Structure formats: structure tokens, C-alpha cells
Amino acid sequence: IVPLLIAPTPESAFPDVLRGLQYVDFTDNTCQADYDSDIDDILNILRRDHDYYEQHKILLARAIKWEIENHKPAFLLRGHNLENAKTWLRLSDKREQHPPLDLHQQLITASEAAKGQLGTDVFLSYSRTDGDFARELNTTLQQAGKTTWFDQESISSGVDFEKEIFKGIDSADNFVFVISPDAVESEYCEREVDYAADNSKRFITVLHRETSPDTMPDALRKINWIDFKDTAFDKSFPELIQAIELDRAHAHQHTVLQQRASDWTENLRSADFLLNITACANAESWQQIAVGEDKQPVPTFLQRDFIVDSRVAITKANRRRNILLTSAVVGMIAAGILAVFAFVQMNKAELAKADADKQHKNAEEQAQIAENEKNRAEKQYKIAKANNLAFISTDLLENGDVTKAIRVAQAAYEINLNKMPSSVKQAMTNAYNSVAMGNNAFYQSELKQHTKGINTVHYAPNGQKILTTSDDGTAKLWDSQSVLLKDMKQGESIRGAAFSHDSSKIVTTGNGGRVKMWHGNGDYIKDLVGHRSNVANVAFSPDDQTIVTVSGDFKTGDYKAIMWDGDGNKKKELTDHSFAVIFVAFSPNGEYFVTGSYDLDRSVKLYDKNGNLIASLEKDNCHRQKHWFCGPTSAAFSHDNRSVVVTSHDSTVRIWDIEGHLKKTLNRHKQDVNKVVFSPNGSLFVTISDDKTAIIWDRDGNVVQVLTGHTAAIKSVAFSPSGKLIVTGSADHSAKLWDLNGNLLIDYTGHNLGVRSVAFSPDGQYVVTASADRTAKIWPVLKRPRSILFHHDGVKFAKFIRNDTQVLTVSSKEMTVKLWDANTAELQKTYTGFGSDKAGNKRIYSIEVSPDHKRFITTSTDYIVRIVDINSGEKVKLWNSQNVHDCNRLGWCGAKIARYSYDGKHIVTGGFGGKVRLLDSEGNFVK
Structure with a gap:
């Protein structure tokens, strides 16, 4: 007052x-x-005290709603709101003027009492243009007793906006999307939908305003919407409640299990976070029903991994407990024998001896029974594990990950069982048939340390390192062999990154105005301070003397580009745009650069290298007059530095001259055009679109080829260094390799979610793809898997060596190892001399190739451990492992397995009796 x-x-x-x-x-x-x-x-x-009165008003409004609605739990405070309210009340209870009311106290006390008991039924995703409708929907849901996550109520000031939104999605059983033209075009809504799809949330769509299905995200297009546009609100709302109530227990269990699995992942998959025996059994039952009855939402791959690892840990724990129990039983029997023997000895010596013999025999029988039970349990465990791996392999194959499907099937096949389950044989057959008959490629390695979707992937110009950036707030630096070198923590979702052209520096950009500079080895240099809002992108000038970063979001109004020198010192701020700036690109000669903005601005600004504005490439009126969300999406300079090609949300591609005059408009795409890239020699450029096509154009804008084959929007594209190949990445979870004639050469399938970024290695030998599924994969270019028959009778397993140019196969039937040419299947060498044990059993237990691929080491039934020179076939060292390894209870003796250390300097052997011995690389015992 x-x-x-x-x-x-x-x-x-x-x-x-x-x-x-x-x-x-x-x-x-x-x-x-x-x-x-x-x-x-x-x-x-x-x-004065504005924040206090603002919070007083918000909490009072909510408390009054809560009171009017008879204290329904849906109106209680949760999460950040509850903690902030408690702090506000604690700091304000001594105020003399306008203090908190009793109603405030009652709401906060009731919310605290219900803490941890309230789940979230609904996450509401909507465009800010539809805010009035969303508020009405939220209030009506709460009045119906549904707990909601609504950004206007659930996000406190001063917190990471996007991080809190993702937490809200994680906690919700249902993702309700308000369909309107603005919502389907909103970058923020798109990221919310992508994140919900990443976590297999159940989607419910509500039609608020007429919207073309073709413009909707793929995850929403196949969902039948509930019509609030042509039907009265109170008539459509019961249908929404019915959709939320449908299979509610399944949806809630999906949410709980996904959160448990995410906690497990964020804690480095520690066994402490796995399910206990009861929870694991419930989860397995839930998964079986979900898959068998095709329930929505479907179990995620993370949930499946979580359940499998929990079961494996439980089985191992049971085995350890059974072994301890068996030992205790045998010990108790032995103790009983001694007691009886002592008692009888005092009375009847002969009778005592007879009884003792009988008890001893019984003890041996009990021990044998225990051993048999242990062996039976181990066999059952192996069968269960093999069947489970076969199931996973089949599931992976159905989802397009041929590489992992074959590797998992191989792991199932290599489990030591006398009779292989039919499920494993079928999985192996299906996996290899898909390779022989398909157009797929194996990925060479997988980069999988990120905990959220990967946004971009970059090869260093010198080809020695790979950089990935993610929504998890980190950039990770890998060597070319996929070894993680550095975890570079940004703190918030990373949107863009760039290497300097000499590979000596890295700049990463992200939410909250964060820009960081790093050395090429990933060591931190400094923060580049100047932005206040989300920084979308960054580019180095060709001479690395200038860096430009661009930013802006509607909350802060910080719409600008900043020029920095090569060391990260601010040179100039450019504030010519009137909305968020989303991209920047330099000309090949470094004399010019462009920045682009969408939405209310919709322009590309052309600057000279000093940051002086040359021209504003203003767009024509948006083709979709009903949609205010238009504007450019990317730009690229021609190699003669005389033209700029700009792609747009309005489905057009425009060519401008360097003075800012429009030369040509290209109208072949039907939906948003997402990116343009020039070929290395500048004779061609390629554009990609949400219409699922990529188009190759000559430099004058004439169509050369249209690339068709993707089944969803194409989000990324790159030319090979030679300019002869193109790779595209799509929301259909795949990447595709094309030649300039439009021929599809390879399908890179294996990601579980959309491919967001693609890149060629500087030598053109590899393609790397990055996905919303939190992984990046490295693929060999033009190396498709082939079915090659190696004639080796009874072959047990094989190993590729020397960059996959040769294959070693092992046969226990022939008791030989053979070396083959991997491309022609020509036999190059046969290694013999392996023998049987005393009982005539013949088997080569293991083979391991040294890291330098010059030698291999084997263990076999004749107890001999052999180190063999691959080229000459000479046995460098051999020794009888019976002398250093004990036998197990079944009489199996000697070394069972041998392995090289990562650096090749040591060898370790493991025997049937449980002993492990360490040797140097020449086979001399260390200890």
C-alpha cells in the first residue's frame, strides 16, 4: 500500500x-x-523490495487457487519453487509491514509435507504466442487433479532456463504439445520435442490453431491430435484427461526407471545405483509387458542397459553368496565329523573309525553336489546371458545398428557353451545376412562419454583430434583413434565450436553468454566476456586473427555479434540486428563476413573485415504469411568472394552479390532449407532441407542433382576434401554417403536418434557423425562390409589385424592358426604345433595380437603358451604353463587365457586354477 x-x-x-x-x-x-x-x-x-512483493503476489495467487480447489495436491509447490518459497518465508517472517499471511504459511507447510510424494503428470510445451491458451489448459488440468510442469509456474528467476526445462521433461509422465504454426517453428519447442523424444516420452498433442502436418517435427507428425481448435474447450478437455489416464501406471514406471537409469549414467554407471533384486524383477516384468504389448512410451536403450546390468550384478552377487554358503556348509560338516569322532573315540574306537569314514564320504558327496550345483548355475547363467545378448542383437538390428548387432551377437556366440542356444544362432544369421544383403557400413569406433545429445562434431584441420559438443555442458576432445583426451567443461549447453585453422586453438559457445577459449590440446585459456544471452555460433577468420561470436534470445534482447582478436581480446561489438543472431561465416579471402538473424529481423548483414556494415541482405515478405517465424538459416561465400548464398526457413535459396544486390532466387525446395556448403574447389554447392532432400547446384544456381533417400528432415551436410563425395545427416537417425552423380554409396545406420552433425576427416578417409542419442560414431569411407569366405575347417573365432588388411582365424578342429588377406581371402601363412592334453582333448583356448601387430600369443590344451612372430612364423618363446598354473577341481590345468598390456610391454596369463602371472613382452616372468 x-x-x-x-x-x-x-x-x-x-x-x-x-x-x-x-x-x-x-x-x-x-x-x-x-x-x-x-x-x-x-x-x-x-x-524497493520489488522481489519480495513479486513473490508475495505469486505465492498468494497460488495459495488462493489451492484453497478454492479444496487443497488439491496439484496446486502445491515443488522443486525450485518450494525451496525458494521456504527461503522467502524464512527471511520475511519478521517483517512488520505487509508480512506473509497465514495462507502463505499453510501452502508452504503442506507442500513441504508432500515433498517427494508428487510425480508430474504433464509437461506443457507451447509457443509464447499461445501463452493465454496454455495458461487456461494448465489451470484446468490442475483443477482436474493433474500435477503439471508449466514454465510460468515452475521456473524461478536466476536459474538455467533450458536445464530446468529438461529436468521438467525428465520428471513428467506425459509430454503435451500445443500445436500451432508458431510452436512447430519455434527453436525452443523443437529442442524440447527432441529431448522428449530422446527419452522416449509419451507424446500427447493438442491442436490450438490450424497447422500443416508437414511442418511438424517427426516425433509429433504420427500422433493423432486432440482438437481444441474447432471443438469447445470443455468438450475436448475430457479427451485430454482420458489420454493422460491411459495406461498411467506404465507411463509413470517409464519415468521413474528413466530417472534411475539417468542417475546411474551420471554417476559413471556405478554399481551402487543399480536396481536391487525386487526392483530389478519388477523392471524386467515391466519391460517384457511393454515390448510384448507394444506399449507407449517404449523402453529406452538406457533403460534396457540399466536392467541388464542390474540383473548381471544380482546374478554375480548370488553366485558369490552361494559359494560362501557352500564353503560354510562343508566347514560345518567337517566340524561335525571331528566332534563325533572325538566323542566316539572315547567310547568305541572301531565304531568311531567306521562312522568317521562314513561321514567323510558324505562330506565328499556334499562337496560334489555343491560343485555340480555351482556348475549348473554357471551354465544357466551363461545360457541366460547368451539369450539376452541375442535378444539385444535382434533389437539393435531392427533399429538399424548393424555394427553393434553383429558385435553383440558375436559376444553371445563366444560364451563358452557346449550347445549354443538357437536364439544365438538366429541372431548371428540375421546380423550377417543384413550385412551381406544391405548397403550398410560398420562404424569403426563410438564416442560415448556424453550424458546428453551431441550438437556438433569437428575434426581438427590437422586431422589429429576430434571435438564434440553437447547439451550436457561439456566439449570433449578425442584423438583420431577415439581415445578421450580432455573433458572441457563449459557449464551450460554448448551450441557452437570452432578450431582455428592451424589447430592451435578452440573456441566453444553456449547458453548463458558463455564463450571459452582453449588450447588445441583442450587446456583452458580464458573466458571471452561480452555476451549476456545464448551464444549460437563462432567462426575464425582464414588467417586466425579475428574471431566472431553471435548471440541473442528474446528474454535478454542481447542481439549482437562480437569481434575478438586471435587471442580473445574484444575488438568491436556489432548491434545491427534486431533479433537473435544465429550464424556467422567468413569469405575465403577473409575480407568479409556475414551474420544472420531470424524471427523479427530476418536479415543477413554483410561486413568488411573491420566490422563496417556494407549491406543488409533484406528478405522478401515471408512466403508463409500466417507464420511470423521465418528468416535465414545459414550462409556461405563463393570461392571468388563475389557472391553469398543464403538459405532460409521460407524454403528458398538466394544468391546475392557482394554489394548486397539479389542475383537469383532458387525455389526447388518445398520446406525449410537448413544449410548450404560449397565444394572445396567452389564449382558446386549443396543445400539441405526439411523436405528430406539435398540438392547439388552449380555456382550459378542451376540444379545438378537432387539427392533423395532420407525419410526425415536433413539437418547436416559436408563435402569430402576431394570434393567428390557428400555426406548428409538426418532426423531419420541415419547418415548417407553420395557421389556427385546422386548415387547412394553407403547408409551409415546405427544411431538411435537423429543425426545432428557430420564431418569428413581432413584426409577424407573417415566420416564422423554426431547424434541426439549422446554418441558420435566414426565410419570408414567407402569401406562396406563384405562377405568373404575363409576356408578354415572348424574355425572358432577370427581377429582383424593391421588396419583390417589381414585376418587371423583359429580352428580347434584342425589345431591351427591361419593368416589371410582380408580383401582377397588368400591364405598367407599357417601356424601349427598345437597339441592335446593327456586325455586327448584338443583346443586353442585364446589368441591375442600384440599392439604393434608383430606377434601373437596363444594358450591351448597341451599346456604350452606360445609367442609367435606373425611374419616369419617363428616361435619366439614357449613355456609349459603346468609349472606355474594350478588345476581346477575338474582336472583342467595350465593357462587358459593370455593378454597383452595396452602398451605391449607386458603379458598376463590366467590359469584354470585361478592364478594370474605377469610376464614381460619376451615371456620372462616378472612375478
Whole structure:
């Protein structure tokens, strides 16, 4: 309450509620300056304790709703809101003026009492343009008893906006999307939908305004919407409640299990976070029903891994417990024998001896029974594990990951069983048939340390390192062999990154205005301070002397580009755009650069290298007049530095000259055009679109080829260094390799979610793909898997060596190892001399190739461990492992397995009796 005294009034006449309050006195004003001073006083009062009164109002409004709705739990406070409310109440309970009310206290106390008991039924995703409808929907859901996550109520000021949104999606059983033209075009809504799809959330769509299905995200297009546009709200709302209530227990269990699995992943998959025996059994039952009855949402790969690892840990724990129990039983029997023997010895020596013999025999029988039970349990465990791996392999194959499907099937096949389950044989057959008959490739390695979707992937110009950036707030630096070198923590979702052209520096950009500079080895250099909002992109000039970063979001209004020198010192701020700046690109000669903005701005600004504005490439009116979300998406300079090609949300590609004149408009795409890239020699450029096509153009804008084959929007593209190949990455979870004639050469399938970024290695030998599924994969270019028959009778397993140019196969039937040419299947060498044990058993247990691929080491039934030179076939070292390894209870003796250390300097052997021995690389025992 702010009293204004506008006529002389005795204080005794003031109402009690106004006494003691500061008032502004207008009665003594004699001029305009006095009046202005009083207005300033009012403004100062309004600003004073603004945050307190804002929170007072928000909490009171919610408390009144809660009271009117008979204290329904849906209106209680949760998460950040509850913690902030408790802090507000604690700091304010001593206030004399305008203190918190009892109703405030009641709401906060009831919310604290229900803490941890309330799940989230619904996450509401909508465009800010549809805010009034979303608020009505949220309130009506709460009145119906549904707990909701609604950003206007669930996000406190000062927190990471996007991080809190993703947490809200994680906690919700259902993802309700309000369909409108603005919502399907919103970058923020798109990221929410992608994240929900990444976590297999159940989607429910609500049609608020007429929207073309072709513009909707793929995850929403196949969902039948609930019509609120042509049907009265109160008639459509029960249908929404029915959709939320459908299979509610399954959806809630999906949420709980996904959160448990995410906690497990974030804690480096520690066994401490796995399910206990009861929870694991419930999860397995839930998964079996979900898959068998095709329930929505479907179990995620993370959930499946979590359940499998929990079961494996439980089985191992049971085995350890059984072994301890068996030992205890045998010990108790032995103790009983001694006690009986002592008692009988005192009375009848002969009878005692007979009884002791009998008890001893019984003890041996019990021990044998225990051993048999242990062996049976181990066999059952192996069968269960093999069947489970076969199931996983089949599932992977159905989802397009041929590489992992074959590797998992191989792991199932290599489990030591006398009779292989039919499921494993079928999985192996299916996996290899898919390779022989398909157009797929194996990925060479997988980069999988990120905990959220990967946004971009980059090869260093020198080809020695790979950089990935992610929504998990980290950039990770890998060597070319996929070994993680550095974990570079940004703190918030990373949107863009770039290597300097000499590979000596890296700059990463992300949410919250964060820009960081790093050495090429991943060591931190400094923060580049100047942005206040999300920084979308970064580019180095060709000479690495200038860096440009671009930013902006509607919350801060910080729409600008910043120029920095090569060491990260600020040179100039460019504020010519009127909305968020999303991309930047330099000309090949470094004399120019462009920046682009969408939405309310929709322009590309052309600057010289000093940051002087040359021209504004203004767009024509948006083709979709009903949609305000338009504007450019990317730009690239021609190699002669005389033209700029700009792609746009309005489905067009425009070619401008360097003075800012429009030369040509290309209208072949049907939906948003997402990116343009020039070939290395500048004779061609390629554009990609949400219409599922990529188009190759000559430099004048004539169509050369249209690349068709993707089944969803294409989001990324790159030319090979030779300019002869193109790779595209799509929301259909695949990448594809094409030649310039439009021929599809290879399907790179194996990601579980959309491919967001693709890149060629500088030598053109590899393609790397990055996906929303949190992984990046490295693929060999033009190396498709082939079915080659190696004629080796009874072959047990094989190993590729020397960059996959040769294959070693092992046959226990022939008791030989053979070396083959991997491309022609020509036999190059046969290694013999392996023998049987005393009982005539013949088997080569293991083979291991040294890291330098010059030698291999084997263990076999003749107890001999052999180190063999691969080229000459000479046995460098051999020794009888019976002398150093004990036998197990079944009589199996000697070394069972041998392995090289990572650096090749040591060898370790493991025997049947449980002993492990360490040797140097020449086979001399260390200890």
C-alpha cells in the first residue's frame, strides 16, 4: 500500500492500516520540479523490495487457487519453487509491514509435507504466442487433479532456463504439445520435442490453431491430435484427461526407471545405483509387458542397459553368496565329523573309525553336489546371458545398428557353451545376412562419454583430434583413434565450436553468454566476456586473427555479434540486428563476413573485415504469411568472394552479390532449407532441407542433382576434401554417403536418434557423425562390409589385424592358426604345433595380437603358451604353463587365457586354477 497525500489531512483521520506507512506528500508542491520529485519518490517506493512483493503476489495467487480447489495436491509447490518459497518465508517472517499471511504459511507447510510424494503428470510445451491458451489448459488440468510442469509456474528467476526445462521433461509422465504454426517453428519447442523424444516420452498433442502436418517435427507428425481448435474447450478437455489416464501406471514406471537409469549414467554407471533384486524383477516384468504389448512410451536403450546390468550384478552377487554358503556348509560338516569322532573315540574306537569314514564320504558327496550345483548355475547363467545378448542383437538390428548387432551377437556366440542356444544362432544369421544383403557400413569406433545429445562434431584441420559438443555442458576432445583426451567443461549447453585453422586453438559457445577459449590440446585459456544471452555460433577468420561470436534470445534482447582478436581480446561489438543472431561465416579471402538473424529481423548483414556494415541482405515478405517465424538459416561465400548464398526457413535459396544486390532466387525446395556448403574447389554447392532432400547446384544456381533417400528432415551436410563425395545427416537417425552423380554409396545406420552433425576427416578417409542419442560414431569411407569366405575347417573365432588388411582365424578342429588377406581371402601363412592334453582333448583356448601387430600369443590344451612372430612364423618363446598354473577341481590345468598390456610391454596369463602371472613382452616372468 502506497498512500499519496493530495490534500491536507490530519494523521488522526488516517485509517489504522495506513498509519505508520510512508506516504508521498503532494500538498507542498509549488512547481513542476516538486511534482516530478514526488513521482520519483513513488517510483523508488515501487522498486524497493520489488522481489519480495513479486513473490508475495505469486505465492498468494497460488495459495488462493489451492484453497478454492479444496487443497488439491496439484496446486502445491515443488522443486525450485518450494525451496525458494521456504527461503522467502524464512527471511520475511519478521517483517512488520505487509508480512506473509497465514495462507502463505499453510501452502508452504503442506507442500513441504508432500515433498517427494508428487510425480508430474504433464509437461506443457507451447509457443509464447499461445501463452493465454496454455495458461487456461494448465489451470484446468490442475483443477482436474493433474500435477503439471508449466514454465510460468515452475521456473524461478536466476536459474538455467533450458536445464530446468529438461529436468521438467525428465520428471513428467506425459509430454503435451500445443500445436500451432508458431510452436512447430519455434527453436525452443523443437529442442524440447527432441529431448522428449530422446527419452522416449509419451507424446500427447493438442491442436490450438490450424497447422500443416508437414511442418511438424517427426516425433509429433504420427500422433493423432486432440482438437481444441474447432471443438469447445470443455468438450475436448475430457479427451485430454482420458489420454493422460491411459495406461498411467506404465507411463509413470517409464519415468521413474528413466530417472534411475539417468542417475546411474551420471554417476559413471556405478554399481551402487543399480536396481536391487525386487526392483530389478519388477523392471524386467515391466519391460517384457511393454515390448510384448507394444506399449507407449517404449523402453529406452538406457533403460534396457540399466536392467541388464542390474540383473548381471544380482546374478554375480548370488553366485558369490552361494559359494560362501557352500564353503560354510562343508566347514560345518567337517566340524561335525571331528566332534563325533572325538566323542566316539572315547567310547568305541572301531565304531568311531567306521562312522568317521562314513561321514567323510558324505562330506565328499556334499562337496560334489555343491560343485555340480555351482556348475549348473554357471551354465544357466551363461545360457541366460547368451539369450539376452541375442535378444539385444535382434533389437539393435531392427533399429538399424548393424555394427553393434553383429558385435553383440558375436559376444553371445563366444560364451563358452557346449550347445549354443538357437536364439544365438538366429541372431548371428540375421546380423550377417543384413550385412551381406544391405548397403550398410560398420562404424569403426563410438564416442560415448556424453550424458546428453551431441550438437556438433569437428575434426581438427590437422586431422589429429576430434571435438564434440553437447547439451550436457561439456566439449570433449578425442584423438583420431577415439581415445578421450580432455573433458572441457563449459557449464551450460554448448551450441557452437570452432578450431582455428592451424589447430592451435578452440573456441566453444553456449547458453548463458558463455564463450571459452582453449588450447588445441583442450587446456583452458580464458573466458571471452561480452555476451549476456545464448551464444549460437563462432567462426575464425582464414588467417586466425579475428574471431566472431553471435548471440541473442528474446528474454535478454542481447542481439549482437562480437569481434575478438586471435587471442580473445574484444575488438568491436556489432548491434545491427534486431533479433537473435544465429550464424556467422567468413569469405575465403577473409575480407568479409556475414551474420544472420531470424524471427523479427530476418536479415543477413554483410561486413568488411573491420566490422563496417556494407549491406543488409533484406528478405522478401515471408512466403508463409500466417507464420511470423521465418528468416535465414545459414550462409556461405563463393570461392571468388563475389557472391553469398543464403538459405532460409521460407524454403528458398538466394544468391546475392557482394554489394548486397539479389542475383537469383532458387525455389526447388518445398520446406525449410537448413544449410548450404560449397565444394572445396567452389564449382558446386549443396543445400539441405526439411523436405528430406539435398540438392547439388552449380555456382550459378542451376540444379545438378537432387539427392533423395532420407525419410526425415536433413539437418547436416559436408563435402569430402576431394570434393567428390557428400555426406548428409538426418532426423531419420541415419547418415548417407553420395557421389556427385546422386548415387547412394553407403547408409551409415546405427544411431538411435537423429543425426545432428557430420564431418569428413581432413584426409577424407573417415566420416564422423554426431547424434541426439549422446554418441558420435566414426565410419570408414567407402569401406562396406563384405562377405568373404575363409576356408578354415572348424574355425572358432577370427581377429582383424593391421588396419583390417589381414585376418587371423583359429580352428580347434584342425589345431591351427591361419593368416589371410582380408580383401582377397588368400591364405598367407599357417601356424601349427598345437597339441592335446593327456586325455586327448584338443583346443586353442585364446589368441591375442600384440599392439604393434608383430606377434601373437596363444594358450591351448597341451599346456604350452606360445609367442609367435606373425611374419616369419617363428616361435619366439614357449613355456609349459603346468609349472606355474594350478588345476581346477575338474582336472583342467595350465593357462587358459593370455593378454597383452595396452602398451605391449607386458603379458598376463590366467590359469584354470585361478592364478594370474605377469610376464614381460619376451615371456620372462616378472612375478
